[in-house]
Amino acid sequence: xxxxxxxxxxxxxxxxxxxxxxxxxxxxxxxxxxxxxxxxxxxxxxxxxxxxxxxxxxxxxxxxxxxxxxxxxxxxxxxxxxxxxxxxxxxxxxxxxxxxxxxxxxxxxxxxxxxxxxxxxxxxxxxxxxxxxxxxxxxxxxxxxxxxxxxxxxxxxxxxxxxxxxxxxxxxxxxxxxxxxxxxxxxxxxxxxxxxxxxxxxxxxxxxxxxxxxxxxxxxxxxxxxxxxxxxxxxxxxxxxxxxxxxxxxxxxxxxxxxxxxxxxxxxxxxxxxxxxxxxxxxxxxxxxxxxxxxxxxxx
Numbered sequence: 001x002x003x004x005x006x007x008x009x010x011x012x013x014x015x016x017x018x019x020x021x022x023x024x025x026x027x028x029x030x031x032x033x034x035x036x037x038x039x040x041x042x043x044x045x046x047x048x049x050x051x052x053x054x055x056x057x058x059x060x061x062x063x064x065x066x067x068x069x070x071x072x073x074x075x076x077x078x079x080x081x082x083x084x085x086x087x088x089x090x091x092x093x094x095x096x097x098x099x100x101x102x103x104x105x106x107x108x109x110x111x112x113x114x115x116x117x118x119x120x121x122x123x124x125x126x127x128x129x130x131x132x133x134x135x136x137x138x139x140x141x142x143x144x145x146x147x148x149x150x151x152x153x154x155x156x157x158x159x160x161x162x163x164x165x166x167x168x169x170x171x172x173x174x175x176x177x178x179x180x181x182x183x184x185x186x187x188x189x190x191x192x193x194x195x196x197x198x199x200x201x202x203x204x205x206x207x208x209x210x211x212x213x214x215x216x217x218x219x220x221x222x223x224x225x226x227x228x229x230x231x232x233x234x235x236x237x238x239x240x241x242x243x244x245x246x247x248x249x250x251x252x253x254x255x256x257x258x259x260x261x262x263x264x265x266x267x268x269x270x271x272x273x274x275x276x277x278x279x280x281x282x283x284x285x286x287x288x289x290x291x292x293x294x295x296x297x298x299x300x
Contacts, residue, residue: 009219009245009254011048049237050244057242062269065288069093069155069265073213073257074275074282075164075247080104082278087112089273089284092130093150095162095259097215099126122146125162125214131155136204145197149208156289158265159205163214165193187224190217195227202231209264211287215280219255232260235267235285242271246281249274259285266290 064070073095076082080100087108099105102121109117109128118133120126124143127133131152136159146162169186171179194216201210212232218224220234236244236258245252252272257280261267270285 009048009050011050053236053240053244054242056240057271059241061241061271062286064286065268067154068268068286068288069158069211071095071211071213071259071285071287072282073097073162073215073259075215075257075278075280076100077278077280079277080108082275083108085275085277086282089282091284092152093158093160093211094128095146095160095213096126096128097124097162097164099124102126116152120146120148122162124164127160127162129160133160136201144193145200147201147204149204157208159201159208159210161197161201161210161212161214163197163212163216165190165215165217168217187221190224191227194225198228198231210262211259211265212261213257213259213283213285215257217256220258228260232262233267235259235261235270235287236283238270239267239285240270244272246272246283247279249279249281252281257281257283259283261285261287264290 070089070091071093072086072089072091074082074086075097076099078098078100083094083096083100083104086094096105099121102119105119105121105126105128109119112128113130116130118129118131120133120135122143122145125146127146127148127150129150129152131150133148133150136147136149144164144166148160149157150160151157166189168190169182171182173179201212210232212228220237222229236255243252244255246257247254252274257272259270265287266289268286268288270283272281272283274281
């Protein structure tokens, strides 16, 4: 039931708190009058990830690892122009959702990577990579996922997953019990959906490390992501810099586009980038082998 609250970023809840304080300005000479303000500030700093990521973004960003993998995920809104925007970041692996056609993706793969470019195209989710993509099972034909083993000279094989989960419930009639029930069902269904995707991906991955990314259509709510949180880490939580929101593109309120990695992979840096032709921002992440001591990056 609490998903009706946790689906919103934590910083949102400072708004009703600020409104309640608006009618009673604190007395500058009274510390007790300022207590609610301090409590709300403490709440945001404790439960909201955004302030810490923004502060981290003020620090000098680490250089792109010479031996690492750059991954991008973007909901293209079915636009090949949006997909083409990804190339400015010179990625190795790209996850697309609301993907352009397979023909359009093959054109992009040849333009970006030449003969070494590969495409796994599904009805909704697709993967484009510099290297070989071997489809695992019938993943490429599922509507909400594309799963492949990516291999490239000089890199260990990696299982890569592009996903797009069902759109969320959006209701504001909190005085209606059905609203809370709808949100609870939405969270349950999304957790089941993610569990099914993870079951398939982990069963075919064998000993490969796993990179999973896409449009989750929900912020990283702990209950929703319980099926994968014990095995994967959210790259932006570990190494994100700057504002993490991805939707809507113009006013990136919610962080619904994410990249998760298994423990064999270490996020070095992650950031979002505003797009021109999509209604989502893209997420970019630099990743290295967890055993690579040459990139001793703090995970705090």
